[in-house]
Amino acid sequence: MWCVTLTAHVTPRAALxxxxxxxxxxxxxxxxxxxxDFWAGTSYWGSEPEWHLWLADPAGxxxxxxxxxxxxxxxxxxxxxxxxxxxxxxxPAFQRRGLGRRLLRDLHAFLQTLPDVEFAFLQCRxxxxxxxxxxxxxxxxxxxxxxxxxxxxxxTNAGPTLILPVHAALRDWPVGExxxxxxxxx
Numbered sequence: 361m362w363c364v365t366l367t368a369h370v371t372p373r374a375a376l377x378x379x380x381x382x383x384x385x386x387x388x389x390x391x392x393x394x395x396x397d398f399w400a401g402t403s404y405w406g407s408e409p410e411w412h413l414w415l416a417d418p419a420g421x422x423x424x425x426x427x428x429x430x431x432x433x434x435x436x437x438x439x440x441x442x443x444x445x446x447x448x449x450x451x452p453a454f455q456r457r458g459l460g461r462r463l464l465r466d467l468h469a470f471l472q473t474l475p476d477v478e479f480a481f482l483q484c485r486x487x488x489x490x491x492x493x494x495x496x497x498x499x500x501x502x503x504x505x506x507x508x509x510x511x512x513x514x515x516t517n518a519g520p521t522l523i524l525p526v527h528a529a530l531r532d533w534p535v536g537e538x539x540x541x542x543x544x545x546x
Contacts, residue, residue, distance in 0.1 A: 366415045366423065366459070368466050373409050373427075383422045384412060391449035403427070404447050406509045406544035413467055415459055424450040424459040426467065427546065430477060435502070436537030443471060443526070445482040446546030464495030471526045478528035481521070483545065489520050497522035500533060506541040517545075 371380065384403035389396045398405070403412070409427030417423050427447040432439050445467070450459045471477050483504055484492060493499065503518040516538065523533060 364417060366417060366462075368462070369412075369414050369416060370466075370470050371412050371414065373411060373429075376403075376412065380412075380422070384414065384425055387414075387422045387425055387451055388447065388449050390451050390453075404546070406446060406506075407431070407444065407546050409446070409546065411470075413463060413470065415462065422451075423454045424463055426463055428467065428480070429546065430474070431542065433481075433542060434540040436534035438534065440528075440534075441476050441478050442481045442523075443474070443477050443479075444541070444546035445480055448482075460491060461495055464492070464497075468496060468524065468526070471524075475527060477526045479526055479533065480524035481539070483517060483519050483521050486520055489522065492522050495524075497524045498530060501536050502534075502539050504539045504541055504545065506545045507543055509544045 381403055385399050388399040388403060392399065404427045407429060410429035412425055412427050414422045414425035425447065426445055428443050428445045430441060430443050433442050448460070448463065467480065471480060482492065482497070489499060499520060499522050502521045503516050504521060505514065505516045508515045
């Protein structure tokens with residue numbers, strides 16, 4: 361039986377200590393070893409997050425995390441305040457124990473404290489769509505237009521797009537319209 365108490369933290373990016381940054385990078389390397397060279401230098405891809413939501417073991421070591429940040433995107437001709445989510449990871453030794461679902465619950469609770477946020481947004485691989493849907497995200501047919509940080513050019517990604525209503529109703533989402541993220545993705 362698994363019986364480790366984990367503590368949740370929402371840390372502004374500007375408040376990360378060098379030790380915490382190193383711990384988040386180590387977690388990402390463990391979760392995504394095929395990108396170890398990339399994660400050795402940073403704890404995010406694309407847009408620098410405003411916050412990191414992370415779960416710590418009793419020694420204070422990060423075992424699960426996500427980065428996220430606010431932005432006003434243009435969707436179907438109107439401005440929509442979103443929070444983009446990225447860098448979602450759970451250390452392999454802690455996977456299949458509900459930590460990812462806990463991150464999603466804690467994210468939603470934190471977003472409720474930000475009255476300007478209408479929706480959370482993410483794009484992911486097809487095989488993890490059911491995980492995000494189980495945490496309240498809804499798949500929508502909206503391609504995302506953004507500046508690709510790897511290619512340094514504007515691209516449109518029609519891959520799985522998911523949103524989480526925060527201070528707006530699902531019916532308010534402009535279904536099918538292209539999202540202009542106005543910068544890098546998360």
